[in-house]
Amino acid sequence: VAETDPITERFRAARADPGLAVLEGLHAVKHALRFGAEPLELVASAAVDAERLAEELAPDVLDQVRAAERIPAAVFATLAPRPPDTGVIALAPRPAVSAGDVLAAPGPVVLLENPRNLANLGASVRVAAAADAGGVLVTGSHDPWHPEALRGSAGLHYALPVARLERLTALGGERPLVALDPGGEALGGEDPGGEPLPSDRLPPDAILAFGSERHGLSAELLARADARVRIPMRAGISSLNLATAVAAVLFARRL
Numbered sequence: 601v602a603e604t605d606p607i608t609e610r611f612r613a614a615r616a617d618p619g620l621a622v623l624e625g626l627h628a629v630k631h632a633l634r635f636g637a638e639p640l641e642l643v644a645s646a647a648v649d650a651e652r653l654a655e656e657l658a659p660d661v662l663d664q665v666r667a668a669e670r671i672p673a674a675v676f677a678t679l680a681p682r683p684p685d686t687g688v689i690a691l692a693p694r695p696a697v698s699a700g701d702v703l704a705a706p707g708p709v710v711l712l713e714n715p716r717n718l719a720n721l722g723a724s725v726r727v728a729a730a731a732d733a734g735g736v737l738v739t740g741s742h743d744p745w746h747p748e749a750l751r752g753s754a755g756l757h758y759a760l761p762v763a764r765l766e767r768l769t770a771l772g773g774e775r776p777l778v779a780l781d782p783g784g785e786a787l788g789g790e791d792p793g794g795e796p797l798p799s800d801r802l803p804p805d806a807i808l809a810f811g812s813e814r815h816g817l818s819a820e821l822l823a824r825a826d827a828r829v830r831i832p833m834r835a836g837i838s839s840l841n842l843a844t845a846v847a848a849v850l851f852a853r854r855l
């Protein structure tokens with residue numbers, strides 16, 4: 601029986617370690633470094649010119665990429681289920697963030713209720729970071745820091761607090777809870793060319809709750825919500841993709 605390379609074993613174990621983040625690809629590594637990640641291991645495939653890529657796409661982290669350990673392509677291929685094409689991968693400690701930290705952050709909080717798709721979860725974190733939201737809370741069985749979610753966020757979990765919320769009662773009652781629901785009251789009028797979102801419907805400190813891909817928001821969340829609103833859409837279209845809905849609401853507030 602061939603022995604497993606120790607680095608393969610470390611990356612495999614890290615995927616299930618709640619204290620570690622696996623950063624797949626140069627894009628994720630670049631963002632994580634920019635927002636304070638301190639990798640324990642940063643490795644590059646010998647088959648890829650990671651330095652040239654970093655020069656082109658992420659010159660601010662070139663020194664760290666230059667210092668990456670070079671490993672054979674065959675070993676690199678064992679470090680993730682879908683090894684990134686950019687040939688760079690890292691392990692870093694996750695920041696210690698609680699749901700309370702997210703709720704204490706200034707600005708709107710995005711609450712994802714039981715998202716089923718990790719790429720959607722990650723894309724929602726990415727847009728929340730880009731829109732400068734206060735943070736992201738996630739309920740349900742998925743680890744919000746799962747490597748697939750980090751891939752979807754391009755490492756931007758490090759740019760704002762992202763934490764699991766164990767139960768809705770932990771939201772407290774201080775911030776207004778706004779349910780984004782295709783069956784809610786239309787924001788900005790009945791048609792997509794309506795007026796800009798009225799800011800009083802989306803208070804700056806709101807918790808903006810988005811439901812799961814198939815089932816939407818739970819009855820418990822809807823019962824707790826202070827408002828239930830929808831993004832108007834063309835007739836015949838039942839809903840937006842989860843991360844797209846997060847993007848529409850956060851950027852409508854900003855633009």
Ligand SMILES: C[S@@+](CC[C@H](N)C(=O)[O-])C[C@H]1O[C@@H](n2cnc3c(N)ncnc32)[C@H](O)[C@@H]1O
Pocket residue numbers: 780781782809810811812813814815816817829830831832833838839840841842845
């Ligand atoms: C794919 S949708 C879920 C669709 C689900 N069948 C439902 O009826 O809610 C995922 C989430 O995105 C948000 N969403 C999607 N389209 C929306 C819209 N037009 N208005 C408000 N929220 C929307 C909601 O929070 C929704 O729960």
